Amino acid sequence: MSRVTTHETTHSSVKDMVWRWGAGPCWGVAAFLTWWLPDGDDFPDTTLLAGLFLACGVVLLILAALKRLRYWAPWSAVLGLGLGAWEVAQAKFLLLPRPFFGTPQDLLDVFLTDWKRLGDSLLHSLLLLLIGYGIGACVGIVVGMALGRSLRFRYWVRPIMRVIGPLPPVALLPLAFVIMPSTRLAGEALMALSAGFPVAVLTWSGVAAVDPAYYDVARTMGAKDRFLVLRVALPAATPQIFVGLFMGLGASFSMLVVAEMLGVKSGLGFYMQWAQGWAAYPNMYAALLVMALMCTSLMTLLFKLRDYVLRWQKDGLKW
Structure with a gap:
């Protein structure tokens, strides 16, 4: 042996x-x-x-x-x-x-000659994504906590979530362009919706899974409702919240590209649309590469944050 x-x-x-x-x-x-x-x-x-x-x-x-x-x-x-x-x-x-199919030289030439426009598009996409995703994630956590802790809130909000939540946000794009004062605000609102629904559902699931004995022990020691939410429910639901954050970030990526291609006149999605219109396919491939690096970098940062917050679970889920 x-x-x-x-x-x-x-x-x-x-x-x-x-x-x-x-x-x-x-x-x-x-x-x-x-x-x-x-x-x-x-x-x-x-x-x-x-x-x-x-x-x-x-x-x-x-x-x-x-x-x-x-x-x-x-x-x-x-x-x-x-x-x-x-x-x-x-x-x-x-x-x-x-x-239609470029060469490595073509791709290198795009980065050498058009790096300013690519960099500007990257900054616009990052700003649009972070605002929409950040608002959606924060609202999703608050709504999920309220769904898990308040029967009255759940009674009124749950039917709305069941109707609007599963609806693809891209289907609301024409309506958002009409209602919102600008296409940029419309894109941010739909990205917030894309991120908010999975974050709210997973946060609600995490809060609902908390052992009721934890609340009983905290109440016995004189804990108020605010303490129960911030010190008992929220920490216990954090693993589920991060799952929702990962899902919401992926949905926001998809909504970002669609919004920039169809309405928002800036960002990597708009750059790709412009490149395709002018048959500048190497520029389109370069934008795809930059977008892939942006998405994987943001997902990696989110996993780093998860590993820091959930130190006892950092070996469980990898990216």
């Missing part, structure tokens, strides 16, 4: 070493093919792209030597090979129809 275990451990160590030391050369191969093979068309920044690939390969080799590249080594190698294959297939042999 020990011999088999030793063999498996050795095999795993060899495989990890191959991945760790192979990631850098994969990027080196991509750099060599980018520089050596002739372009199939007049593409910008080919030499610069080859230099960036080579620089990534050198950095990965340094990280491998420092033993800092273990978990992400396979991903690093596959990413280098994937970019190299994309470069060869599209920039060198033009295997995919243009201009």
Whole structure:
């Protein structure tokens, strides 16, 4: 048994070493093919792209030597090979129809020449998202706490939530554009609705699941209603609240793109719509990449906040 275990451990160590030391050369191969093979068309920044690939390969080799590249080594190698294959297939042999499918050079050129407009669009999207999501999350927590603690509030509000809550917010977009004084306010209101419903339902679920004995013990010690809400119900419902916050953030992302494409004349969604209208597909792909990085960064920050607040559960749910 020990011999088999030793063999498996050795095999795993060899495989990890191959991945760790192979990631850098994969990027080196991509750099060599980018520089050596002739372009199939007049593409910008080919030499610069080859230099960036080579620089990534050198950095990965340094990280491998420092033993800092273990978990992400396979991903690093596959990413280098994937970019190299994309470069060869599209920039060198033009295997995919243009201009619908760009090249790595096209994408790099967009970031070099249009970074100001992309950055401005990113700031507008972030501001729109944070206002709409922030309002929706706060209102959702308050409404969820009230639903869980007040029978009278639940009687009047629950039917409204059952009618409006499951309705896709995008279906209310035309009505919101008519009622609201500006398309920006309409987008923020619909993002607040997108985030508020799951946060309210999950907060309500968390409050309803609190053991009644906790309230009885607190009342025995003289606790008032405010203490029961802030010190008993809210902490006990926090895990469920964060689940609602994650769901609400995802729904807000979807509503953000739709609002910017259909009405709000700013942001990454509007930039993508503009790029598609002018057949500037590399710009559209660049905006998609920036949007993906924005969304995953915000979700990561929310998970970091969850791990800080719920320290005893930080190993349970990962992102």
